[in-house]
Amino acid sequence: MAKELLKGNHAFAEAAIRAGVEAFYGYPITPSTEFLEYMSARLPELGRAFVQAESEVSAINMVYGAACTGKRVMTASSSPGISLMMEGISYIAGTEVPAVVVNVMRGGPGLGNIAPSQGDYYQMIKGGGHGDYFPIVLAPASVQEAIDYISLAFDLADKYRALVHVVVDGNMGQMMEPAELPPLREIPDKVPDWAVSGAKDRDPNILTSIYIDPVDEEVTNLRLLKRWKEIEKNEVIYKEYEVEDAEVLVIGFGTAGRVASSAVREAREAGIKAGLLRPITLAPFPADRLRELADRVKRILVVEMNSGMMLDDVLRLVKGKVPVEFYGRMGGMTPLPDEIYGEIRRVAENKGPGAQDPREDWIPRLEKVIAGEK
Amino acid sequence: MVATTELIYQRPESFTDVHTHYCPGCTHGVAHRLIAEVLDEMGLRENTIGVAPVGCSVFAYRYFKMDFVEAAHGRAPAMATGIKRVLPNNTVFTYQGDGDLASIGMAEIMHAAARGENISVIFINNAIYGMTGGQMAPTTLPGMKTTSSPLGRDVELAGYPIRMSEIISNLDGAGYVVRRSLHNPANIRKAKKAIRLAFETQQRGLGFSMVELLSSCPTNWKLSAQEALDFIAEKMVPVFPLGDYKVHPTLESLKV
Numbered sequence: 001m002a003k004e005l006l007k008g009n010h011a012f013a014e015a016a017i018r019a020g021v022e023a024f025y026g027y028p029i030t031p032s033t034e035f036l037e038y039m040s041a042r043l044p045e046l047g048r049a050f051v052q053a054e055s056e057v058s059a060i061n062m063v064y065g066a067a068c069t070g071k072r073v074m075t076a077s078s079s080p081g082i083s084l085m086m087e088g089i090s091y092i093a094g095t096e097v098p099a100v101v102v103n104v105m106r107g108g109p110g111l112g113n114i115a116p117s118q119g120d121y122y123q124m125i126k127g128g129g130h131g132d133y134f135p136i137v138l139a140p141a142s143v144q145e146a147i148d149y150i151s152l153a154f155d156l157a158d159k160y161r162a163l164v165h166v167v168v169d170g171n172m173g174q175m176m177e178p179a180e181l182p183p184l185r186e187i188p189d190k191v192p193d194w195a196v197s198g199a200k201d202r203d204p205n206i207l208t209s210i211y212i213d214p215v216d217e218e219v220t221n222l223r224l225l226k227r228w229k230e231i232e233k234n235e236v237i238y239k240e241y242e243v244e245d246a247e248v249l250v251i252g253f254g255t256a257g258r259v260a261s262s263a264v265r266e267a268r269e270a271g272i273k274a275g276l277l278r279p280i281t282l283a284p285f286p287a288d289r290l291r292e293l294a295d296r297v298k299r300i301l302v303v304e305m306n307s308g309m310m311l312d313d314v315l316r317l318v319k320g321k322v323p324v325e326f327y328g329r330m331g332g333m334t335p336l337p338d339e340i341y342g343e344i345r346r347v348a349e350n351k352g353p354g355a356q357d358p359r360e361d362w363i364p365r366l367e368k369v370i371a372g373e374k
Numbered sequence: 375m376v377a378t379t380e381l382i383y384q385r386p387e388s389f390t391d392v393h394t395h396y397c398p399g400c401t402h403g404v405a406h407r408l409i410a411e412v413l414d415e416m417g418l419r420e421n422t423i424g425v426a427p428v429g430c431s432v433f434a435y436r437y438f439k440m441d442f443v444e445a446a447h448g449r450a451p452a453m454a455t456g457i458k459r460v461l462p463n464n465t466v467f468t469y470q471g472d473g474d475l476a477s478i479g480m481a482e483i484m485h486a487a488a489r490g491e492n493i494s495v496i497f498i499n500n501a502i503y504g505m506t507g508g509q510m511a512p513t514t515l516p517g518m519k520t521t522s523s524p525l526g527r528d529v530e531l532a533g534y535p536i537r538m539s540e541i542i543s544n545l546d547g548a549g550y551v552v553r554r555s556l557h558n559p560a561n562i563r564k565a566k567k568a569i570r571l572a573f574e575t576q577q578r579g580l581g582f583s584m585v586e587l588l589s590s591c592p593t594n595w596k597l598s599a600q601e602a603l604d605f606i607a608e609k610m611v612p613v614f615p616l617g618d619y620k621v622h623p624t625l626e627s628l629k630v
Contacts, residue, residue: 022460023456023459023460025455025456049459049460051455051456051459051489053452053485054481054482054484054485055481057449057452057481057482058449058452058455058481058482058485059452061445061446061449061452061453061456061482062452062453062455062456062459063456064445064446064449064452064453064456065425065443065445065452065453065454065455065456065457066456066457066459066460067456068443068453068456068457069457069460069461071460073456073460087446087449088446088449091446095443095444196423196441196442196443196457197423197441197461197464198420198421198422198423198440198441198461198464198465199419199420199439199440199441200420200421201420204435204438204439204440204441204442205441205442206435206441206442206443206444207442207443207444208426208435208442208443208444209444210432210433210444
């Protein structure tokens, strides 16, 4: 199929349809609403299920219900909506049923704003809902990548009976880019043996997240953890740019990673040996690759659109081997390539020891940037 | 001489062969049995997916021999919607108590009814939170003592009981909404007919169906089993009148 000019949210929705999604349940929220609008027209046309729920709480519980039937099901929302969904997300994880949740992240906390953000990193990657569970989290950086990884999200969800989050931000949801959609996949008519479908000629299937005896819950927690270890072994995805001889390693995901790649290119043109590691799977995180690179590079610069959330994971993995610095924008602000280029230059020239918490050095720098922009 | 025996009573096919965890005198068992008998009679066991709630009947799926899922507190109608929309040819029902349906799950039940979801809801109204140990419910009677209204429900502070059947019957998406009681055999027979009609409503695609069942909770009401049944008849029925609140015209001529 040829490339077309596609709007992010529409392309993501169509990608899910092509991947065989049989139901979408959602609630309008900027900047993800076009996802829901698109589904409201397309799914009935294909004889598939669409419901605009009364709330995100209800939407995710509809997803939970359909997930129990083994059908491909999803929802898309944005930060405050995702907060409301955390109850159902925990139940989905606890019941071990597959589902895909797209979060078009916006500025927060609270009502925040509708501008692009990566402030839900902790919420999406570290759980967010109650209890011990491990969602897979994919972070594409372009419309094309989002299309590709939404397809993968469904495959991973089915493969591991797991919850898969796809995190993008308002930039990607709203932007138009040339991209290519995959062909429409056929929907398998085979029902998974664990799914509810009516207990005809078999014992009943019971899908629940209750394990009233703590020992049973512990066994379940252990099963989830062991499955997660498998996922960590098999499913890490990342992209790299110019890392082979890099002295300054920039790490960023999603939009921040994409902007950073422009900055790295500019740095290379200026003769600075910069490289980029852009995790696609934020969970499982490309930990082994980061450890390898940390042995080779002189300094690391983490770039995010939050207060340094992935930064904590980087610090944990780098273990002080090389100084780690941070540059973030928050609240719905997207950094410009020049800002990050300036940071790369600064970091390349900085020979001092890294701060215990790289945020401490960054806060005054950001205050200056904000003062300059105001 | 040949001895003949006639089988007049047995465990429904739709039941598993286990003892329930319900307290003596509780009417959950009666409600469960009525559902099982109806599903047997309609030949629906192998086609049915039940949705269990959070509350005393959280383990309902242990007692029904059919596919079951376990919802979060109050979300059973949303979960049932999610299932029914992708499996429209399956029979889907929720089993919910008053705290689940009329308090934390108020949005989910109202909107499932408003959308006319083709699901059946069995609503157990015993005017109290059972599983957590007898707190005030949205259906607790004025003046009724509970562990969270120890001096009796003061309507000035805690408001009034909610009559769900009356409210839901006003929604256009509802096809069948009735209130019955489980306090004596005559009413139990009527309750069974209503449950049958609820599933017939779903079978015929006539929209949302709900049977509210006035039920007893001797443990948390601190009454004997018989006193609890009397309490339903004497105290609950006046506040929650029995009757048909919405019956789709197609159902009126149906003999069950």
